[in-house]
Structures are given as C-alpha cells and as structure tokens.
Amino acid sequence: FCGPPGRPPPSPVPSEMVATWEAISLGRQPVPEYFNFAHDVLDVWSQMEKDGHRPPNPAFWWVDGLGTEVKWSFEELGKQSRKAANVLQGVCSLQPGDRMMLVLPRIPEWWLVSVACMRTGAVMIPGVSQLTEKDLKYRLQVSRAKIIITSDSLVPRVDAISADCPSLQTKLLVSDSNRSGWLNFRELLREASTEHNCVRTKSGDPLAIYFTSGTTGAPKMAEHTQGSYSLGFVASGRRWVALTDSDIFWNTTDTGWVKAAWTLFSAWPHGSCIFVHELPRVDVKVILKTLARFPITTLCCVPTIFRLLVQEDLTRYQFQSLKHCVTGGEFLNPDVREKWKSQTGLELYEGYGQSETVVICANTKGENIKSGSMGKASPPYDVQIVDDEGNILPQGEEGNVGVRIRPTRPFCFFSCYLNNPEKTAAAERGSFYITGDRAHMDKDGYFWFMGRNDDVINSSGYRIGPVDVESALAEHPAVLESAVVSSPDPIRGEVVKAFIVLSPGYTSRDPEELIQELQEHVKRVTAPYKYPRKVAFVSELPKTVSGKIQRSKLRNQEWGR
Numbered sequence: 001f002c003g004p005p006g007r008p009p010p011s012p013v014p015s016e017m018v019a020t021w022e023a024i025s026l027g028r029q030p031v032p033e034y035f036n037f038a039h040d041v042l043d044v045w046s047q048m049e050k051d052g053h054r055p056p057n058p059a060f061w062w063v064d065g066l067g068t069e070v071k072w073s074f075e076e077l078g079k080q081s082r083k084a085a086n087v088l089q090g091v092c093s094l095q096p097g098d099r100m101m102l103v104l105p106r107i108p109e110w111w112l113v114s115v116a117c118m119r120t121g122a123v124m125i126p127g128v129s130q131l132t133e134k135d136l137k138y139r140l141q142v143s144r145a146k147i148i149i150t151s152d153s154l155v156p157r158v159d160a161i162s163a164d165c166p167s168l169q170t171k172l173l174v175s176d177s178n179r180s181g182w183l184n185f186r187e188l189l190r191e192a193s194t195e196h197n198c199v200r201t202k203s204g205d206p207l208a209i210y211f212t213s214g215t216t217g218a219p220k221m222a223e224h225t226q227g228s229y230s231l232g233f234v235a236s237g238r239r240w241v242a243l244t245d246s247d248i249f250w251n252t253t254d255t256g257w258v259k260a261a262w263t264l265f266s267a268w269p270h271g272s273c274i275f276v277h278e279l280p281r282v283d284v285k286v287i288l289k290t291l292a293r294f295p296i297t298t299l300c301c302v303p304t305i306f307r308l309l310v311q312e313d314l315t316r317y318q319f320q321s322l323k324h325c326v327t328g329g330e331f332l333n334p335d336v337r338e339k340w341k342s343q344t345g346l347e348l349y350e351g352y353g354q355s356e357t358v359v360i361c362a363n364t365k366g367e368n369i370k371s372g373s374m375g376k377a378s379p380p381y382d383v384q385i386v387d388d389e390g391n392i393l394p395q396g397e398e399g400n401v402g403v404r405i406r407p408t409r410p411f412c413f414f415s416c417y418l419n420n421p422e423k424t425a426a427a428e429r430g431s432f433y434i435t436g437d438r439a440h441m442d443k444d445g446y447f448w449f450m451g452r453n454d455d456v457i458n459s460s461g462y463r464i465g466p467v468d469v470e471s472a473l474a475e476h477p478a479v480l481e482s483a484v485v486s487s488p489d490p491i492r493g494e495v496v497k498a499f500i501v502l503s504p505g506y507t508s509r510d511p512e513e514l515i516q517e518l519q520e521h522v523k524r525v526t527a528p529y530k531y532p533r534k535v536a537f538v539s540e541l542p543k544t545v546s547g548k549i550q551r552s553k554l555r556n557q558e559w560g561r
C-alpha cells in the first residue's frame with residue numbers, strides 16, 4: 001500500500017496496516033522510497049471506511065461553539081482535499097516543491113489545505129495569525145513562498161508587505177467576501193473538480209517548513225520530509241497518545257504550531273477522528289463545556305492550559321467519553337498532574353519534543369509514570385545526556401539532551417535549517433544533535449527536564465533549573481502560576497527571582513509576609529539553596545501564543561537587555 005498513485009489502493013485489515021506503519025515508525029522496517037500521506041494513509045483509510053473496516057465516527061469534526069459543525073468522513077476529506085489540490089495546481093499554478101505559507105485560524109480549511117499540499121507535493125509553511133508585518137515579510141522573503149493563504153484579519157498586513165516579496169505570486173483568501181488582489185479560496189473550491197491524481201512524492205522530498213521562534217537570533221527554517229512527519233508519529237500516536245480508530249482526539253493547539261501537524265500525523269494513521277474547536281482565544285470554561293458536551297476520548301493541551309483547568313471545580317463537569325490526556329511543549333509541574341488526576345481520575349501523560357524532531361521522550365500508556373519526569377526515550381530515537389562535545393555523561397549527571405544522529409540520522413528528524421549550514425552544524429556535537437535543553441537521566445532511563453540552556457540559573461556556583469523552583473512554588477495554594485529566572489546580584493552574580501501570579505483569595509495578603517512564607521515553603525519542599533531570593537507579584541506572565549511561558553522576556557527585563 002505504498003504504491004504509486006493511480007492504482008486503486010488495496011484494502012488491508014486496519015490492524016495489519018497500522019502495524020506496518022508502526023514498524024517503520026519504530027525504525028524496524030525501512031522507510032519506503034516513495035510515500036505520500038494523502039495517498040498512502042488517508043486514501044487507504046477512505047477505502048477501509050467504504051469496506052466497513054472502520055467505526056462510523058468522522059475523520060474530522062469541527063465546531064465553532066455557536067452551533068455550526070463540520071463533519072467529514074475520510075471519503076469526504078479525500079474529496080474536499082482533491083478539490084483543494086486542483087485549486088492549488090490549477091488557478092494558482094503550484095508545482096511540486098513550491099512553498100506555500102498557511103496562516104489560518106482553527107478553521108476546517110487549514111486541514112484541507114494541509115492535505116492538498118501533500119496531494120500536490122507543495123511544501124507547507126504554517127504560521128500563527130499573530131504574525132506582524134515584519135514577521136510576515138521576513139518569512140515570505142527567506143522562504144521564497146509562492147503562495148500565501150490566510151483569512152480576513154491578516155489581509156492588511158500581507159498587503160502592506162507583499163510588494164517587497166518578489167516570489168509571492170498568489171494571495172488566497174479564506175473568506176465569505178472578496179478583496180482586491182486576492183483569490184477567493186472558498187469560491188474556487190466550490191467550482192473545483194473532485195478528480196485529482198496525487199503527486200508521487202519520495203519519502204525524502206520536503207513536506208513542511210517550520211520557523212523556529214527565534215529566541216537566539218533570527219527564526220530558522222526547520223525542514224521536514226514527507227517520510228519524517230508522515231511516518232514519524234505513528235508509534236507515539238499509539239504508545240503516547242493511545243489512539244485507535246474509534247478515538248476522537250482534541251488538541252487545543254494553534255494551527256501555526258508544530259503540535260497541529262503532530263496531531264494530524266498522530267491521529268490519521270490510526271484512523272482516529274481529529275476534533276477541533278475554533279476557540280478564538282483560550283477560555284477554560286469553553287474547554288470544559290466542550291469536553292462535557294462532545295464524545296472526545298483524548299485530549300492534548302499545553303501545561304499552561306492544564307494549570308488553568310485545575311483551578312476550576314472539575315467535579316461540576318462530567319466528561320462523557322474522555323479517557324486519555326496528554327501534554328507537552330513545556331514542563332508539567334507535578335502538582336498540576338496530581339490535581340488533574342485527583343479531580344478527573346485521569347492520568348496526564350507528558351511528552352517532549354521540538355519543531356526539529358518528532359516525540360523525543362514520553363510517558364507512554366501502561367508504563368509507570370515518575371511524577372516530574374518527561375518519560376523515557378521514544379524509539380527510534382537514541383536519547384542521551386551529553387556534554388558540550390557530545391560525550392555521553394554518566395547516569396544522573398546534568399547535561400545537554402542529545403539525540404543520536406550518527407552513524408545513522410533518524411528518518412523522523414528535520415533535514416536541516418534551510419540556507420543555514422552553520423546553524424545546522426552548530427546544533428551537532430560528535431554523534432549527537434543538541435536540543436538546547438538541559439536534563440538528567442536516571443538509572444531507569446527516565447529523563448528529568450531542568451530547563452532550556454539559557455534558562456538555567458547559576459547562583460554562587462549552584463546550577464538551578466527554573467522548573468524545580470516553579471514546581472515547588474506550585475505546591476503552595478497562593479501560587480496560580482510562576483516563572484523563575486536569574487536576576488543580577490552584586491555578591492552572588494545572579495540569584496533566583498520568581499514572578500508569581502497569585503491565586504484568587506491571596507491578592508489581599510500582606511506582600512512581605514507572603515513572600516517570606518513562600519520562601520520558607522520552597523526551602524522546605526526543595527533544596528534550600530534554590531529558594532527565590534527575589535519575588536515579584538504580577539497579574540500575568542508573558543507567554544507565546546501557544547501558551548508557553550517566555551522566561552527570556554523576564555530575564556532580559558531583569559538584566560536590562
């Protein structure tokens with residue numbers, strides 16, 4: 001079933017088919033020379049659906065919270081995405097290998113266009129709707145994207161810079177109204193043919209480009225291949241996300257982040273349904289009501305959202321079908337996991353990875369969870385703690401999280417930072433790719449995250465990971481959330497400073513007294529040298545649109561950078 005397009009796909013038994021993909025995903029079988037997710041996965045599921053080999057739940061289920069719903073079977077998804085592919089190849093003249101920027105809110109067209117890119121062999125470059133004119137110009141210029149597809153809100157920003165982007169030939173708008181200089185995607189889709197021959201892509205052909213967030217210089221373009229993403233999530237989709245063809249999986253992520261692609265490539269190989277709520281902004285009440293109202297079986301949110309969810313009285317909600325919850329993208333405080341578990345009876349499985357990779361570590365279903373650890377290495381990755389030269393460090397020692405890339409680079413890995421051989425080389429030390437994160441591994445192979453390289457605090461010779469201090473603070477009822485960073489100190493060089501958002505009910509406490517209480521609390525629950533010598537109460541923490549705490553902003557503020 002990895003054969004060329006054109007031939008009707010055979011209809012194997014789902015379990016056999018998924019087992020083959022999983023064996024490839026685990027590195028136990030070679031990656032086929034040719035692979036195209038739309039043809040080799042989605043169209044095969046469509047056939048199995050027709051043959052009655054799949055439960056009747058949709059492949060895609062979108063709600064806007066106002067009563068509008070879109071439900072597609074694999075067959076309907078196939079039909080609509082073939083129409084979309086015809087729009088891209090026809091009026092937009094997109095050729096295989098051409099790049100397309102995809103900046104849409106959580107609307108069904110994001111999934112359609114992603115699949116249409118696969119069908120046409122185009123390379124998608126997802127981005128978030130918060131991109132400024134400057135961000136858009138930079139991304140369009142360096143990627144030389146030929147098309148951008150977006151919605152109304154971004155039109156003025158794109159129009160303001162498109163004259164400076166010579167490669168940009170077509171602007172596609174997803175809207176019910178028309179704009180001068182823009183093609184209307186919805187109108188074109190309505191007219192398009194449902195007949196389309198999927199392009200025969202090689203597994204090594206590019207599939208997607210993700211811009212890194214650019215914490216250390218200009219954002220870099222991490223390129224993934226067809227094989228990397230299409231097959232790289234099958235194993236973690238089953239082991240970490242525990243997906244089957246009867247599951248309905250909701251990940252609240254923004255479409256511009258890798259997590260949206262992670263979800264797509266985890267869920268659909270298993271025949272699961274991807275559930276989407278338009279969710280224009282994060283609203284915990286909406287999330288809880290949605291979980292109660294729809295038969296969602298599997299949930300993924302960033303830890304920040306779980307931190308907010310556990311502040312609510314969860315016993316007021318009955319989640320009719322929820323049975324498996326995963327999180328990742330930043331550190332999960334053990335306290336949050338325990339509160340979620342005690343209130344819902346559900347375990348929270350943490351995973352760890354990057355835009356450059358698939359899942360690096362995870363707490364998989366059925367394995368013992370060590371609270372505070374991000375789990376064990378996710379095969380086929382060989383993950384080790386290494387020094388700055390790439391030498392493997394002894395168990396328990398803190399170092400860089402490294403993924404082995406020599407003698408064999410895992411297939412499920414970014415190919416390079418495009419146009420940036422220096423940065424690509426700089427991320428490699430010896431036989432390892434260096435993630436930029438610090439951690440240690442215990443004797444059982446569990447990884448314990450300490451912080452990003454830049455976030456680790458060095459105070460009087462002690463190295464302190466911010467997440468340890470934040471987790472200790474999280475155990476105090478006064479703390480809603482916190483961010484811990486280094487702050488200059490004339491004697492110690494740098495000291496630990498905690499920025500704390502107080503829980504409701506604690507805001508009227510005497511600040512000096514509360515600071516002392518919190519400092520004593522941290523000294524009690526973790527090594528005393530880690531306690532925050534400086535504390536500031538704030539109303540909110542700076543976060544990325546994906547909800548991650550931006551410690552670098554607070555640190556720069558402290559150091560006057």
Ligand SMILES: Nc1ncnc2c1ncn2[C@@H]1O[C@H](COP(=O)(O)OP(=O)(O)OP(=O)(O)O)[C@@H](O)[C@H]1O
Binds near residue numbers: 327330374
């Ligand atoms: N489970 C986890 N625990 C702790 N940190 C995590 C976890 N999962 C992901 N991360 C953090 O998120 C990073 C990867 O995130 P992503 O690729 O989205 O880039 P980003 O957050 O935009 O960061 P960058 O600034 O490096 O571009 C990891 O390197 C790690 O620092």
